[in-house]
Amino acid sequence: MNDDTLSLPPSQRSIVMVGLMGVGKTTVGRRLAAALNLPFADADEEIEKAAGRPVADIFSDFGEAAFRDGERRVISRLLEEPQAVIALGGGAFVNDDTRRMVKDKAISIWLKADLDTLMERVSRRDTRPLLQTENPRAVMADLMARREAAYAEADIQIEGDTGPHAATVDRVLEALKNYGFTAKAAE
Secondary structure, three states: OOHHHHOOOHHHOEEEEEOOOOOOHHHHHHHHHHHHOOOEEEHHHHHHHHHOOOHHHHHHHHOHHHHHHHHHHHHHHHHHOOOOEEEOOOOHHHOHHHHHHHHHHEEEEEEEOOHHHHHHHHOOOOOOHHHOOOOHHHHHHHHHHHHHHHHOOOOEEEEOOOOOHHHHHHHHHHHHHHHOOOOOOOO
C-alpha cells in the first residue's frame, strides 16, 4: 500500500463503482468518467485481458477462488494507476482485502437496485457465471442478502434503479460534490 494515497484528498482519488451484477456499474461508470474527464476501467474487462479469456471461462475452468485471486491482483494494479473511474465485478468488494484496498485508495460508490430491476437487466445477457442455474432469481436474491453488509461499507450509496442511467450519473455527481470531490478541469 502506498501511504501517500491515504493522504490524498477526495478530488485526487479514483472512483470505484461497486454493487451487484446488472446494477449499471459499467454503463454509469463510463458516463461518469466522461463527465469528470477521467479514464474508465472495467475490472472484469481488465481480468479478461490479463487472462486472455472470458470471465465465464475462468470460472468454469479454474473456479471462483482462482478468479477472485486474479481479480484482487488486477484491482490492486488499477488502484496504483493514475486517477480513474473503475467498475468492479459484483463480488469484488465483498472480499475483505479488496474492500480495504479500495477504501484506502479510492472513493467507493455502491449502486443499488431492487431485485426486479436487476433480474430484468441481467436477463439480457447469458454471460453471468453465477446465474447459470435453474433459479437465477433465487441466486440473485441470495447474493443481495449476503453482499449487502459489504456494499454498505462504500463511501457513497446511490439508488440506480430509477430513471435512465444519465439521471443516476447526475445523482452520483451530486453525491461526489457533497463528499468533497471536485472534477479536474478539461485539458
